[in-house]
Amino acid sequence: MPRSIGPRGARRQGRRSRTAPYPRRVAERIPEPAPSSALRPLERVHLDELLAELLDRVGEVVSTQERLRQLLDAVVALGSDLDLRSLLQRITGTACRLSGARYGALGVIGPDDTLVEFITHGITDEERARIGPPPEGHGVLGHLITHPAPIRLPDIREHAASYGFPAHHPPMTTFLGVPLRVHGQVFGNLYLTEKAGGHQFTDDDETVVTALASAAGIAVENARLFESARRHQRWLEGAAAAAEAVLGPADGRGAARVVAEQALALTGADAALVAVRQGDLLEVRAADGPGARAAEGVRLAADDGALGEALSGDAVVVPDLAAAVPGLGAAVPAGTGLLVPLPGPQGPVGVLLLARPGPGGAGLVADDVPELQSFADQASLGLQSARAREDRQRIAVLEDRDRIARDLHDTVIQRLFAVGLRLQTAAELAGPGPAEERVLAAVEDIDVTMRDLRAAIFQLHRRRDDTGLAAELARLVEDARHHLGTSPRLVLDGPVDLGVPPEVRHDLLAALQEALSNVVRHAGARHVEIHLSVDREAVRLTVQDDGRGVGSPEHRSGLAGLDARAARHGGTSSVADRDGGGTVLTWTVPVSGR
Numbered sequence: 001m002p003r004s005i006g007p008r009g010a011r012r013q014g015r016r017s018r019t020a021p022y023p024r025r026v027a028e029r030i031p032e033p034a035p036s037s038a039l040r041p042l043e044r045v046h047l048d049e050l051l052a053e054l055l056d057r058v059g060e061v062v063s064t065q066e067r068l069r070q071l072l073d074a075v076v077a078l079g080s081d082l083d084l085r086s087l088l089q090r091i092t093g094t095a096c097r098l099s100g101a102r103y104g105a106l107g108v109i110g111p112d113d114t115l116v117e118f119i120t121h122g123i124t125d126e127e128r129a130r131i132g133p134p135p136e137g138h139g140v141l142g143h144l145i146t147h148p149a150p151i152r153l154p155d156i157r158e159h160a161a162s163y164g165f166p167a168h169h170p171p172m173t174t175f176l177g178v179p180l181r182v183h184g185q186v187f188g189n190l191y192l193t194e195k196a197g198g199h200q201f202t203d204d205d206e207t208v209v210t211a212l213a214s215a216a217g218i219a220v221e222n223a224r225l226f227e228s229a230r231r232h233q234r235w236l237e238g239a240a241a242a243a244e245a246v247l248g249p250a251d252g253r254g255a256a257r258v259v260a261e262q263a264l265a266l267t268g269a270d271a272a273l274v275a276v277r278q279g280d281l282l283e284v285r286a287a288d289g290p291g292a293r294a295a296e297g298v299r300l301a302a303d304d305g306a307l308g309e310a311l312s313g314d315a316v317v318v319p320d321l322a323a324a325v326p327g328l329g330a331a332v333p334a335g336t337g338l339l340v341p342l343p344g345p346q347g348p349v350g351v352l353l354l355a356r357p358g359p360g361g362a363g364l365v366a367d368d369v370p371e372l373q374s375f376a377d378q379a380s381l382g383l384q385s386a387r388a389r390e391d392r393q394r395i396a397v398l399e400d401r402d403r404i405a406r407d408l409h410d411t412v413i414q415r416l417f418a419v420g421l422r423l424q425t426a427a428e429l430a431g432p433g434p435a436e437e438r439v440l441a442a443v444e445d446i447d448v449t450m451r452d453l454r455a456a457i458f459q460l461h462r463r464r465d466d467t468g469l470a471a472e473l474a475r476l477v478e479d480a481r482h483h484l485g486t487s488p489r490l491v492l493d494g495p496v497d498l499g500v501p502p503e504v505r506h507d508l509l510a511a512l513q514e515a516l517s518n519v520v521r522h523a524g525a526r527h528v529e530i531h532l533s534v535d536r537e538a539v540r541l542t543v544q545d546d547g548r549g550v551g552s553p554e555h556r557s558g559l560a561g562l563d564a565r566a567a568r569h570g571g572t573s574s575v576a577d578r579d580g581g582g583t584v585l586t587w588t589v590p591v592s593g594r
Helices: 007-019 021-029 036-079 084-099 125-131 139-146 203-246 252-267 305-311 326-331 361-430 434-461 469-484 502-523 553-557 560-567
Strands: 101-109 115-121 151-153 175-182 185-195 271-278 281-288 299-301 316-318 336-342 350-356 489-493 528-534 538-545 572-577 583-590
Touching (some): 036 084, 084 115, 139 185, 203 361, 305 316, 326 560, 361 434, 502 538
Antiparallel strands (some): 101 115, 151 175, 271 281, 271 350
């Protein structure tokens, strides 16, 4: 009996009936394939090309993913570094690694659009030393400064702005430059050269390095903020330490030394000097730094150039401190200088001078100006306090001298006078003979003693500030003794206090100061003799030492200002080797016709 087919079976049967003709129609349209042996090589070629392209694209994707991973790792690492110098070095090395560059550099741009710092990667310290000074921003490097946009070059030497390479510089061809911005302002530029494998830098290289530069700009800003906060904390601690020290029992010179030492430590300068106002002059009370102590005691004209500008109340940055303040001689190194006024109730009481040579000095000290001005305010209070203590001590000494002088005049001299009168009476009573002669001799001794006492009383009444030229010369010689380790011999001949014209006096003291400073720095002398002769015709200063002589350029360099000081008054200056070894310096100024 035939089996009945239900609806479900009918549907299956119906689907088969509807779809059964379809394969036949498709088969009718598809031609029979040719023998496989005839098309197999062509198919293999197409397949190999497709596989190669697929592998290339897969490799590019993998390479891109790897570079992105490296970029993300680099961004995270940059964000964790708060030391600016270390951060800049890390940025340079990371840019080289991501771009495949053999050499890299990061040039920091200063306020005058020159490179003030140049961080390198791929060059050893020995190679850097052979190349010489770092670039200042010429050629293609300068082009990127004036045109802050990414630039790729197949050959850097063919660019219109190419400046060439210095001697001993490694060869470089391919180039990629990308600006690094901080808050929209160009902080510096990344310079990458010599793509690995001799290839050129690609669009992807430029994109990755540009992304790195964007992240690096944020990291640099964070590092600068951290350094600013840390520097501010150091300034606060240094100012507190200086205030505590200068408000102690130190005298004016000791307080000035504390200020100089703290300023040197806080700024990292090469020399720090504190010059205190003395009438129309500034006296260097204290100095700190290699060779800077030789400037202590030097007196400078308060109205000269940069010093006069600083005394007007404004901090002054100069490109060369030694040239701006020539009276300091070789005590300060050539290079950027900063002069900060020390404020007082009636105007500045002095100037704080800082020397920091080398590229980047201007930008670095300019950042220190606000903090230095705050430090100078507190330091000035300490110096004024020390000066007030000195004034009180000086007043006490003067009062004590007045008391002693009164006692000598009112008591001792009167008693000696009375004794002399009695002895004269006794001599008359004794009559002629040996007794009378001895008594009269004693009376003469009493008269001499009274004259000496009157002279002593006169000296006691003289103000300490009213010292003559001879005393000033003696003070300079005494100051030099501390640096020489031996006592120079001072010989004065003629009316030194009265015979030297006022306009010559300052230059004479400065000439002696320069001569002694030069002996301290270069001569290595064991014996020094100073002879000053004053007559109606001329003032003659001679300084002799038994040191190394004038053969070395260093010895002559410290004497450059002597000729100018002598020529100012129609005089001359000369230096020569001394018989038996050493140096003889002669400084002569005519005074005839006065």
